[in-house]
Amino acid sequence: MSATKTLDIVVRALAEQAGVSAADVDTAKPLSAIPGIESVKALRAITDIEDECGVVIPDDFLFETATVNELAEFVASLEREGTSV
Amino acid sequence: MTVDTAASDALLGALGRFTTVPGDIGRYDTDAETATRALRAELGQVHRLADEGLPHRIDSERGPLFDYDDLMNVGMFCGTGQTVPELGLRFLMRFAASSRSSWYAPRDWQIGVHPARTAGGDGEDAKGGGDQIEVTVRLPDLSAPGVELLSEPLPDTGLKTSGYQAEVRLTGADQTVRDPRIHEVWEEVVDAFASRRVNYQTVPETLRADHNRAWEMGIADCVVAARLLAERLRAAGLEARARRGYLLGLFGSDHAWCEVVEDGVHKSLDPVFAFVATVGDERGVAESPEFARACYGGRFNRLLPCRTETADPLVYFDGEPAPYWAMVGVSARPGRSS
Numbered sequence: 001m002s003a004t005k006t007l008d009i010v011v012r013a014l015a016e017q018a019g020v021s022a023a024d025v026d027t028a029k030p031l032s033a034i035p036g037i038e039s040v041k042a043l044r045a046i047t048d049i050e051d052e053c054g055v056v057i058p059d060d061f062l063f064e065t066a067t068v069n070e071l072a073e074f075v076a077s078l079e080r081e082g083t084s085v
Numbered sequence: 086m087t088v089d090t091a092a093s094d095a096l097l098g099a100l101g102r103f104t105t106v107p108g109d110i111g112r113y114d115t116d117a118e119t120a121t122r123a124l125r126a127e128l129g130q131v132h133r134l135a136d137e138g139l140p141h142r143i144d145s146e147r148g149p150l151f152d153y154d155d156l157m158n159v160g161m162f163c164g165t166g167q168t169v170p171e172l173g174l175r176f177l178m179r180f181a182a183s184s185r186s187s188w189y190a191p192r193d194w195q196i197g198v199h200p201a202r203t204a205g206g207d208g209e210d211a212k213g214g215g216d217q218i219e220v221t222v223r224l225p226d227l228s229a230p231g232v233e234l235l236s237e238p239l240p241d242t243g244l245k246t247s248g249y250q251a252e253v254r255l256t257g258a259d260q261t262v263r264d265p266r267i268h269e270v271w272e273e274v275v276d277a278f279a280s281r282r283v284n285y286q287t288v289p290e291t292l293r294a295d296h297n298r299a300w301e302m303g304i305a306d307c308v309v310a311a312r313l314l315a316e317r318l319r320a321a322g323l324e325a326r327a328r329r330g331y332l333l334g335l336f337g338s339d340h341a342w343c344e345v346v347e348d349g350v351h352k353s354l355d356p357v358f359a360f361v362a363t364v365g366d367e368r369g370v371a372e373s374p375e376f377a378r379a380c381y382g383g384r385f386n387r388l389l390p391c392r393t394e395t396a397d398p399l400v401y402f403d404g405e406p407a408p409y410w411a412m413v414g415v416s417a418r419p420g421r422s423s
Contacts, residue, residue: 039335039336040169040172043172043176043335043336044125044167044172047166047167047172047175051166056179056182058183059176059179059180059334059335060419062335063335063418063419
């Protein structure tokens with residue numbers, strides 16, 4: 001899967017759970033900056049991303065205040081490494 | 086853009102997969118609006134639950150009112166993967182799938198215990214009269230093996246009003262149990278779950294207090310199992326206690342387990358974790374026989390015991406055990422030095 005497609009999946013999942021359009025997701029900012037997002041909605045988005053991409057994102061990464069871009073890059077790296085569920 | 090919710094009949098699949106709260110214990114005070122938030126559902130779906138037999142009572146102004154534990158079990162068994170109980174199980178148990186050494190290595194945690202005061206289960210405090218509630222929380226057991234406080238001292242009492250923040254270092258222990266008397270009692274409890282003679286589901290605090298009744302009804306959660314195990318071990322002549330505290334992770338969670346003393350060492354016995362790790366489930370919990378074995382004696386660096394030896398509640402509202410949704414206000418992050 002290309003990095004661009006992974007970013008699309010990540011943005012779409014976060015936007016859907018936050019109840020905003022994809023254009024409202026600033027990929028250079030942390031997940032917490034997405035309008036309407038909070039912890040349970042963020043975790044729902046993470047499960048959607050994991051299920052769609054077939055990866056498991058370690059808790060330690062999720063504890064960090066990563067940007068949306070960094071999350072997408074990390075997921076893409078897991079996909080390349082073949083970390084599957 | 087709207088947020089997708091579960092299919093119109095998705096929640097109905099949960100009915101029949103768990104035992105509803107007995108009528109003499111049920112507290113039918115959760116309205117359909119609150120249920121929609123906790124279950125990630127629409128009003129019509131919640132009303133269908135009532136139509137299809139989920140116990141409720143009708144209030145002339147608020148409509149159908151449900152027992153919150155029944156709703157949590159609907160969430161646990163509906164299989165949508167999006168409800169609060171399903172997310173909690175998926176994220177809390179994922180550490181079981183990590184490397185064995187990561188279960189035991191010293192790990193620093195910043196914890197915040199500020200219980201939510203209003204229902205919803207989604208981190209969105211609804212407007213209500215929550216500020217009038219007197220909240221009491223149980224403090225961590227800093228004398229327990231593997232627990233070290235890194236921040237300012239906490240009060241030397243079992244309970245404290247309001248909430249607290251603290252940084253702790255938790256160190257696990259890779260150990261097992263060899264006494265055949267312990268093994269016999271352990272197998273009996275774990276086998277009851279594995280054979281489905283006892284269903285692992287949420288049990289209301291009132292029924293947890295009568296753990297033998299719950300077990301005879303064929304239902305148990307971590308508190309019921311911990312108390313039952315401790316009681317049976319003591320009956321077999323062993324020193325045992327039922328522990329309760331927080332499972333630290335992306336979700337704040339109340340968890341209970343048992344401890345037995347062998348060779349002068351407190352060893353943890355966690356039948357619920359062992360069961361879940363043995364069977365896995367569709368909620369994204371991986372099977373891990375190695376982790377299941379570690380639940381027989383091992384101590385994990387994500388479990389913070391609080392000051393109770395009988396698995397008493399961690400949070401009280403006005404002196405009564407607080408509802409499940411109070412846990413929304415419990416947070417944990419890796420400590421500064423991690």
